[in-house]
Amino acid sequence: MSFDPAQFLPDDLLDRIRERAPIHDRENTFPDRDLAELRDAGYLKILVPTARGGAGLGLEQAAILQQRLATAAPATALAINMHLVWTGVAKVFSDRGVPGLEFVQDGAARGEVFAFGISEGGNDLVLFGSDTAAVPQGDGRYTFTGTKIFTSLAPVWTKLGLHGLDTTSPDAPKLVFAFIDRTDAVTTSDDWDTLGMRATQSRTTRLNGAAAAPEHVVRRIDPGPGPDPIIFGIFSVFELLLASVYTGIARRALDLAVLTVQQRTSKKTGLAYSQDPDIRWRIAGMSLAYDALPPQIAALARDVDEQADNGTRWFTLLSGVKHRAVVMAKDVVDQAILTAGGGSYFSSNELSRLYRDVLAGMFHPSDPESAHATAASALLGPLEG
């Protein structure tokens, strides 16, 4: 099947999103119009099967689209990523015949916005543990009390997918994954004022007995690593779509660097900087580094779509591609800044925004420590003692 990214993200839509990006960055606001236009274009349901009203795309195609969106507005792409993660996990479930997340697909098809409420202050167990109390209500409902940090899409989400720890059931402890609505039991702080990725508006979310209906309690699993599809689903979709956002940032930085060196001329030689051998070497290096990532992301995303069996290698492969994408993107943006010269140091210059935005990549799971620990364990076995 031939795939035309412009069918889902037309050039004119991308141009409008690109024009608005510096405004949201400067004013520290959520890109409401980006979201509205993306919703109208069917972007919120790209990963929903056609039978449930979506576009029926695979993760491989979604990854290409997220790279394309990130070239226009990294923060918009990162925020939408969180919604795409849940719809991607729902696709992992339905592709494998695991029931339970159809309501996510139906909700996305209706225009619901799903946020990702996993991160908590000081919880470096991330998916494998939680400081949020998940309390069973005896009727299948759970209530959640705790604080989630960095909740992207904070001003606009309509459903929050989260996890918490059940310590009171007879079979406790269990990690509970569920979806809640936006009610009075949820408070969103206005505390997002960051160096970059400002338009994600990833604010702190306080849960005070926020209830999930029985049909929205999707998983109860043992804390810690395990084979449950919720862990594989989140891990695979999250790492690949994140890698896509940062790879898209690198693509844009490379394009801007190429443009700039064609426009700057040297008084020394009278020639454009694009004729300077040192600059050419630098641009070539950026391209050589960038070119490795899109095929790596595509191959792994296809493996997820086609349910390839990568066994225990999955975790090294997935955390590895996210790590490489971010390290590459950070370096490419750095090189682009050097190539473009002092003009890129001005706040109004797009490269200076990319420089701030790309830094966020290092903080998302899998962070460098976790990616290295996974790779080291795969090669050397677990740490002793």
Ligand SMILES: Cc1cc2nc3c(=O)[nH]c(=O)nc-3n(C[C@H](O)[C@H](O)[C@H](O)COP(=O)(O)OP(=O)(O)OC[C@H]3O[C@@H](n4cnc5c(N)ncnc54)[C@H](O)[C@@H]3O)c2cc1C
């Ligand atoms: C732009 C951006 C968007 C993101 N979007 C999402 C999202 O939508 N959903 C999501 O789940 N995650 C999201 N994340 C979170 C991200 O994946 C990481 O979890 C986050 O960056 C925290 O990283 P850290 O553990 O290194 O931070 P740390 O600096 O260790 O901790 C982060 C904050 O938690 C507090 N803290 C640290 N330790 C403790 C402690 N022991 N007790 C209490 N408080 C403590 C501190 O105030 C600190 O500022 C986003 C991150 C970024 C940068």
